[in-house]
Amino acid sequence: KTRPISTWKILYELVKNREAFIIFGDLDDKLVTAAYFSYNSVCCNYGIAASIRELFDKPISHIVLWQAIIHSKKINCKYLETGEQHFFNQDNPTQKELGISKFKKGFGGETKVRLNIIGTPNLVTK
DSSP: OOSOHHHHHHHHHHHHTTSEEEEEEEETTEEEEEEEEEEOSSEEEEEEEEEOGGGTTSTHHHHHHHHHHHHHHHTTOSEEEOOOOOOTTSSOOOHHHHHHHHHHHTTOSOOOOOOOOOOOTTOSOO
16 A cells, blocks of 8 residues: 555556566565566666565565566566665765665666756746
């Protein structure tokens, strides 16, 4: 119950259309974590995930992301991108944002800087 049902319906359609996949994690026959990944012919993107917070001391999210890495290789994606990472000295991130970034960095690979665009109102003229 982390998002409106309409959002889940959109994600489900993308999975049905083979534009995305979801990895689920169970513990004692109970769903405890899930993560959504979109992909194209080259790149798989880590989108969103939800886990039962009381189980954060267990590596269930790590297993889900590892399974996504394996699956993305099977569908011939060259890259798996985990998305934005926050750094303690940039824009005052929350502890949660720093924790998510630490989780993402824990899988190795390269951290690449992409273009960081900061919104500027009234930049576009008619």
